[in-house]
Amino acid sequence: MDSLEVVAPAINVSAWPNRNDVASAQDIDIALKLGYNFPIGLLGYADERGLDAVVKVLEAKLSKVKEPYAAIYKPDELLLTMVKEGKLGKKTRQGLYDVALVGEVEKMRDIAG
Numbered sequence: 001m002d003s004l005e006v007v008a009p010a011i012n013v014s015a016w017p018n019r020n021d022v023a024s025a026q027d028i029d030i031a032l033k034l035g036y037n038f039p040i041g042l043l044g045y046a047d048e049r050g051l052d053a054v055v056k057v058l059e060a061k062l063s064k065v066k067e068p069y070a071a072i073y074k075p076d077e078l079l080l081t082m083v084k085e086g087k088l089g090k091k092t093r094q095g096l097y098d099v100a101l102v103g104e105v106e107k108m109r110d111i112a113g
Contacts, residue, residue, distance in 0.1 A: 012076050015076035018043065029041020044097060046096060058079075
């Protein structure tokens with residue numbers, strides 16, 4: 001099993017505050033790292049794995065589940081828009097993090113071990 005299958009719904013939920021200007025991707029990831037002791041934030045992880053991969057996993061799961069669980073697998077509009085625009089994260093150097101921060105995400109991952 002791919003770990004992305006486990007975290008994709010959480011990434012999806014984390015995209016909502018970013019899309020609605022409640023918090024930046026960096027703020028969301030800092031909260032997760034400090035509050036839950038995650039080695040890398042979910043949105044940084046999404047950029048690492050590829051937003052297209054996240055959407056693919058969500059859509060595959062969505063086709064297999066029924067309400068009320070389907071809502072967490074319906075890809076957030078932010079993720080869909082970014083994939084449509086070719087902003088896939090690390091591999092395109094455009095994603096939930098600014099291009100300048102992509103290197104910082106990699107540094108945080110290295111520090112975390």
